[in-house]
Amino acid sequence: MPTLSRRAMLLGGLATSLALPRPAGAQAGRDAPAFPPSRIVSMDFGLAETLIEMGLPPIAIPNPGEWADWVVEPALPPGIANLGTDREPNLEVLAALKPDLIVSTPYLDGIKLLLERFAPTRTFSVYAPPVGSAYARSISATRALAADVGRRDAGEELIARAQATMEETRRQLATAGLAGRSLLVVNFLDTRHVRVYGKGSLFGDVMERTGLVNSWTKPSNYWGFSTVGIEELADSPASSLVYLEPISTDTLDRLAASPLWNSLPFVKAGRIHRLPPVLMFGMLPSAMRFARQIARVLVEASSNG
Template identity: 45%
Template sequence: MSIDRRHLLSGICCLSASLTIPAIAAADARIVSLDYAAAETLISLGLPPVGVQSSDHWDRWVVEPELPASVANVGQDLVVNLEVIASLRPDLIITTPYTDALRDRLETIAPVFKVSVYDETKSPLRNAYRETRELGRVAGIEEEAEAFLADADARFDGFRERLTAKEQPPVALVNFMDNRHVRVYGASGLYQDVLDRLGIENAWTRPTNYWGFATVGLEELARTAPPDMHLIAFEPIVDDIRPTLASSPIWRSMPVVQEGNFEVFPAVLTFGMVPSALRFARLLTEYLEGNNA
């Protein structure tokens, strides 16, 4: 009786959670990702997944790299469709700590590899480099992963050189929760790691949570922000927030608004990996260069 590669790898993986997942052949590897960050990384390495959770929301939260039209939608977050995943005949399924509760059921379909960027080290960008190498290893594309990371290093260095040629203002990075509250990003987050890499000061120096953000009122942001800061918000912004902001006394009284130092960036995956970090670095560099022109 013949045993195909997928079932063989699944059996090996289930022997022990501590065993290292063997590499799979890159030429025909079929990978399902239950995580946008892992999916964007695989696309950047030239090996797009065959299925992604919530693929219909990719253009709202990730945007870049573009998700190939051939990638199947395998369901939403923790409510994935196991039948669809099985029908894709994956060689590997990628989870995160958030979706790892599905592991037992997923391992009946294919080996499972968990990607973890946020942990007690509070260094998501460094961890993203590590996990990119691991993805390259298990997918059998280690050379592609190393080449991608070397290029990323060169691009980060280039952005830093461009920005440090002139003095830059501190920046505050937010997502609007409603017209009175924002999620502001600081220590322990991917955005902070990028700011550090580029030599840019974060205007928000107060505590953040495990994921690198704090949810605060606009009045608190205004009270604690340095007067010369630039405020950057990320899409998506719910449509009804914009008109209510325009009529908010708190918003209109903020120096950053009065001075015109407010900008809205296209979406950048908040909990992404190296591709998202590079996207943010590029957008920020272009914005600050334009501001100093």
């Protein structure tokens, strides 16, 4: 990107966007791709994780070195080429790869014509106006992507596996007496500001499906979050706080010394949980990872008193 790296986008407010597809598939580029395509470039981590879970990993993505910081699982297979940044991809690498298909997002519509010089380009949307359900849109985008790459059965299997994960997590939490537990889920931007995930976010949708309560009820943007000062989290005094990695040690140290932070109800009560990284703007694989991780952390905390 010229002014925004993927890391800045993830931390600072501009999300990757995935697309609500047309019934017959996604929005088409100029030409039809080879079918089924085998050399697919993904311009987005959420689409890439979906392709991996369907057994057709992309041959290249932007900034693969950041995968372990934001996605973690599914693991990124070895040998995936580095396209550079998503808004300024390395065109020499892209040309040398000779892709059959490029999958992208509305966030990158500004370079769609450029991408179409190298291969037919499809756009998929989950995080785009109007505000909606990221989980439901992920199902639609998964079906459209699966159709475009000739993996309809794999797409349906992924959708079913995600549903089974939600149901199993719901049972696990209920058995542990955690059904109805109220949570605030955040990423720290600095010691005074967080991104808190509300209704329609991927995390909010997973909480709803697994029997948890999302305590953040104020309006969110179409990415599913609000950026607020940490003092606003006091509006939900009975909630527990879940914060996601990555977070710097410096931020944690400064929070520990902050009178404002230490005055918050969930801090006083010790109702704080740290979660490993989960892609906040991901698709069904990220939804499953979030469900598994939130259940693990909450059940372990409950068992330890």
